[in-house]
Structures are given as C-alpha cells and as structure tokens.
Amino acid sequence: MREVVSVRNVDFRYNSDNVLSDISFEVSRGDYLGIVGPNGSGKTTLLKLILGYYKPTRGEIEVFGKKPENLKERDLIGYVPQITAGKIVSFPATAKEVVLMGLVSQKKFPKAIRREDEKKAEEILEMMNMVDLKERMVGELSGGERQKILLCRALIHDPELLILDEPVTALDPESRQEFYLLLERINREKEVTIMMVTHDTGEIGNYATKLLYLDRRVIFFGSLENFCQSEEMTRFFGEYSQHIICHRHDRRPWLS
Amino acid sequence: MVELIKEPFVIRALLCGLIISIVLSGLGVFLVLRRLSLIGDGLAHVSFGGVSLGILLGRFPIYVAMAISVLTSLGILKVKKIAHIHSDTAIGIVSSLGIASGVILSSLAGGFNIDIFSYLFGSILSVTDTDILISTIFATIFLSYLFLFYNDLLSTTFDEELAYAEGINVDRINAMLAILTGVTVVLGMKIVGLLLVTSLLILPAATSLQISRNFKATLFLSMAFGALSVILGILLSLVLDLPSGAMIVVVNFGVFLLTLLFPGGKPVSAN
Secondary structure (H helix, E strand, C coil): CCCEEEEEEEEEEEECEEEEEEEEEEEEEEEEEEECCCCCCCCHHHHHHHHHCCCEEEEEEECCEHHHHHCCHHEEEEEEECCCCCHHHHHCCCCCHHHCCCCHHHHHCCCCCCHHHHHHHEEEEEEEECCCHHHCCCHHHHHHHHHHHHHHHCCCCCCCEEEECCCCCCCCHHHHHHHHHEEEEHHHHHHCEEEEEEECHHHHHHCCEEEEEEEECEEEEEEEEHHHHCHHHHHHCCHHHHHHHCCCCCCCCCCC | HHHHHCCHHHHHHHHHHHHHHHHHHHHHHHHCCCCCCCCCHHHHHHHHHHHHHHHHHCCCHHHHHHHHHHHHHHHHHHHHCCCCHHHHHHHHHHHHHHHHHHHHHHHHHCCCCHHHHHHCCCCCHHCCCCHHHHHHHHHHHHHHHHHHHHHHHHHHHHHHHHHHHHHHHHHHHHHHHHHHHHHHHHHHHCCCCCCCCHHHHHHHHHHHHCCCHHHHHHHHHHHHHHHHHHHHHHHHHHHCCCCHHHHHHHHHHHHHHHCCCCHHHHHHCCC
C-alpha cells in the first residue's frame, strides 16, 4: 500500500508554546482519516505542517515521498480550509470563478482559463447539485453552499489526497449527511485519500477508517475498530465519549 | 473650456492622470480585498520622507521617493510575515516614521517650500513629457503583469493559504504587487498629491465593489471609475479654479455615492 503522508517525531513550537509534540503517524492510499481533538489541540496546525505552510521545529514530514515545501506536484492535493466567511462574503467572485481557481496552479504560463476548464468546473458543480448557482456571487450563497464550492475547487484538479479542515461546521444535518456520503463515494470509487479535521465526533465514526485523536500529542492513532475495542481508550475518554465516536447510525436511505 | 483643453499642460495632465488612475484603481481592487487599503497612505507618508531627502540632497526627489516607497512596501510585507503582526499595524508604524523623517529632512532642507507643497497636494501644472513617458512604461508593465498573472493574483487575493496549498508562488505574487504599489503611489503624487493618492487606490475599487457581479467586472469598472474621476476632476478644477487633486477626490466620492443608490448591488449572505 502506497504511503501518502508520513509524519515522524514532529514537534512544532510557536514562540515558546509547544503546539505539537512528538507526532508520528502514517496515512496510506485510500485511507479515510478522521482527526479529532479539543479546541487548541493542534489539528489545524498539523494540517498546515502537512501542506508545508509551516515547517516543523523537529522531525520529518513527507507527502507523496517528498518534503511538503519541495512537492511540485501540488495538484495531487486538494485542500478545503476552515471557511473564512467574513472575507468570502465580500469577495466579488462568482461560484464558478472560485471553482476555476483550483486549476490555476497546474496550468502552464500564462495560465489562461479555457472553454474546457469552464466545462470541467460546470461538471463538478453539477455533481454537487450546484450548477444553477454557478453565476451567483459567493457572498450570496449560504454557508453550506460556500463550503461545497470550496470542495468543488479542491476536486476540480482530481487530487489523490483531500485535506479538509472542519468542512461540515456550516452545514445543516441533511447537507452534512450528503457531504459525508459524497466524500465516502470519492474515497471508495476514486481511492482518494481523505484527511479530515472535525468536531463532528457523532458522525466521523460512520465514515472514517482510521482515527487520529490529537491533544498536542497523539492520544490515539489507528483503525476505528482498534479505537472502539481499546480498553485504554475507554479509560481515557470514558464509555460515553467512546460510544459517541463508535456508535454507527443508520444512514438515510434516500441519500445513499 | 474648449480652449483650455487645448493647452499643452492640460493635455499632459489629462494624459498622465488617465494612465496613472488606471494603474492605481486597478491595483486598488487587490489591495482593498486584501485589507491593505491604507498601504497607499503609509507609502505616501514614507514617500514624503523620500521627497524631502531628495530635495535636501538636491537630486531627483521623485526617484529617491520611489526607491524608498518600494523598499517600504516590500518591508511591510516581510514584517507582516515574520513578526506575525497585522498589516494595519505595520502600515501605521512606517506611516508615522515616514512623516517624522519627512518633517526632519524638510526642516534640514530649509523648511517647507513650494516644492514640498506641490508633492503633498499634487500639481498638474508640473506634469512633464518625461512623466508621461515614465507613466506609460509603468502602466504597460502593470497591465502585462495583470494579464499574465491574473489568475494567480485572483487566487492569492481570495485566500493566500489556499493558493499556497495549491502550489501558487504566493511570495512572488505578493512581492510583485508590493513593488507595483510602491512605484504607483509615487507616480500618483503628481496628479493628486501624496496626501490624497490613497483615494485613487480605495474609492474606485470600493465603488466598483458595490455593483460588480464578477471579479473581471470589478477590475474593469474600478479602472473605468478611476479614469472617469480623474478626467472629470481635472476639468472641473480648471473650470472652477480649484485644486485638481481635491476635485478628483470629490468626483470619486460622488461616483461612489451614486453607486450606493443601486438597489441590491452589494451581495447579501443567504445565511
């Protein structure tokens, strides 16, 4: 199984604060990793380290076998950041313009957007049932619709690794289910590796195959089955919290 | 009025104003959306120091100001990145330092004189053929940059972190934007003066943002509003015998007020 992300003994300090200590884990092709943990546990920082936005104070990170800052094949990664609603609301771009931004880095100079690119953007929007909104300005969309637009932007260049930072926060329960099922389909059918930071512990257990519980250090990393069967984790989290993650809900039939 | 327009100094002022306004109002869209609206003010204040230094040295005040403005613009970018401070704080720091050094240097140069005032408030009478040539060359560089890097600029302005994650050379795009801003602010002082140059960066962009329905339209409309305001402002200043820089700002603000009357122009979140 091909290694997609490898994090070895990583520390990250910000000023004098130890944000992350001795983080080690590996993500293989086709994994669906849920990253959970309390606020301030370093989840978003970890994603930014993997993306090369920050450099580790100690340790090594490899993405597709290369240091993140040296990874030229950036189209292998699709990234959906935490939604910055304030800025996006006032940004004068249409939904389609935002989706097309996802193609910019892989295009050759002078990076002109062509008719086939626009067609591809429309196909992705169609897949998300968003094509009717393509000419709407992003500020006129709801939080959930904006989140889907950012997912379309991440998917338009056919990434092999999809990194998502709390993507379902702005979604209502129905859109949330729809979003999870879509990710699951992308993960299974296209074997896209998924790493998702989420606070939605009630749902992540339904979809993720692996779990990383972070609290500035790795509390747990492994398969969901191991997490659910681990007595150590029961002692650490308590039965109730473990049950929230491990309990599998019935999926709504009309969505699946 | 028609006779006045035929005067060579008016033609030079209109031409130079038109060229510079297109560049300033185009750049303004990116700066306003990046929450860097006041960088023009900061750079203008620093340029005041540069102009004063040039006058003190008795050599090329505009080019001294341009060099200092570009270095400061790049410095703001660097400080913002390294020191993790907000851009308004970085701009505030250089802005006050610029004014302070300007006051000290102009005092050493023999106090405030007519030269300094023409840089502070603009002087369309002083626009030379060389100014037009430099502005044209610079506008060509700016428009080429815009054409060649449009999508990188758009993506970086939308979200720097996301653009970086997708492989865009964010540092290079930002550095180029900083250099262009540093030069344009100084070029703009001939037309509206250092104290009012920010208006040409902010007002056309803010006006355009009220009514545009996509990014390209925002950019083109901003340039159009900037050009319209400068032409109208200069002509009105000649007719009414009022300072041209101030008239350009008044016209700019008038256009901004007009666009506020457009119903539903500004996007409203569906949340």
